[in-house]
Amino acid sequence: MSSTPPFHETLDLTLCGSMGRVHRLCRDAVTLAVEPLGLTQSRWTAMMHLSHLNQGCTQQELASSLGIEMPSLTRTIKQLEQQEIIARKADAEDKRSKRLYFTEQGLQLLDTLQVIIADVKEHLYADLTTEQLDTMAHGLIQMEQNARQCIRHYSGDK
Numbered sequence: 001m002s003s004t005p006p007f008h009e010t011l012d013l014t015l016c017g018s019m020g021r022v023h024r025l026c027r028d029a030v031t032l033a034v035e036p037l038g039l040t041q042s043r044w045t046a047m048m049h050l051s052h053l054n055q056g057c058t059q060q061e062l063a064s065s066l067g068i069e070m071p072s073l074t075r076t077i078k079q080l081e082q083q084e085i086i087a088r089k090a091d092a093e094d095k096r097s098k099r100l101y102f103t104e105q106g107l108q109l110l111d112t113l114q115v116i117i118a119d120v121k122e123h124l125y126a127d128l129t130t131e132q133l134d135t136m137a138h139g140l141i142q143m144e145q146n147a148r149q150c151i152r153h154y155s156g157d158k
Contacts, residue, residue, distance in 0.1 A: 026124055033116050042076045055101045
């Protein structure tokens with residue numbers, strides 16, 4: 001009796017590897033779409049994460065959200081400041097800490113960026129049902145939780 005492996009085990013790469021490849025392709029699609037705005041991948045992702053975290057977050061909070069080190073973020077923040085998209089302001093309680101805010105020009109650019117990303121998402125989600133997208137979303141959330149538990153397990157932080 002021959003048993004057929006589940007579909008996800010038949011992929012060329014592992015399921016996680018395929019997710020990584022799709023993530024890179026989706027990120028590249030957005031980067032190409034926003035290129036006319038003068039935004040690189042690091043700039044538009046920083047803007048979107050700042051928008052998600054809300055204005056007034058610290059640079060450290062943004063770096064953590066992006067999963068990058070502070071020196072890389074600092075360079076991107078300086079570039080966004082030079083473009084007059086964001087402003088850094090000293091924290092009222094801790095002058096060593098900088099908080100990030102969109103400028104008026106930055107808020108307008110963010111609105112345009114969000115419209116372009118919505119258009120790209122429409123293309124990316126083409127031919128997928130809401131049920132399929134919801135199933136993927138629930139699966140990704142569970143895999144993220146499992147990955148965090150796995151990291152804690154193998155790092156000894158049980």
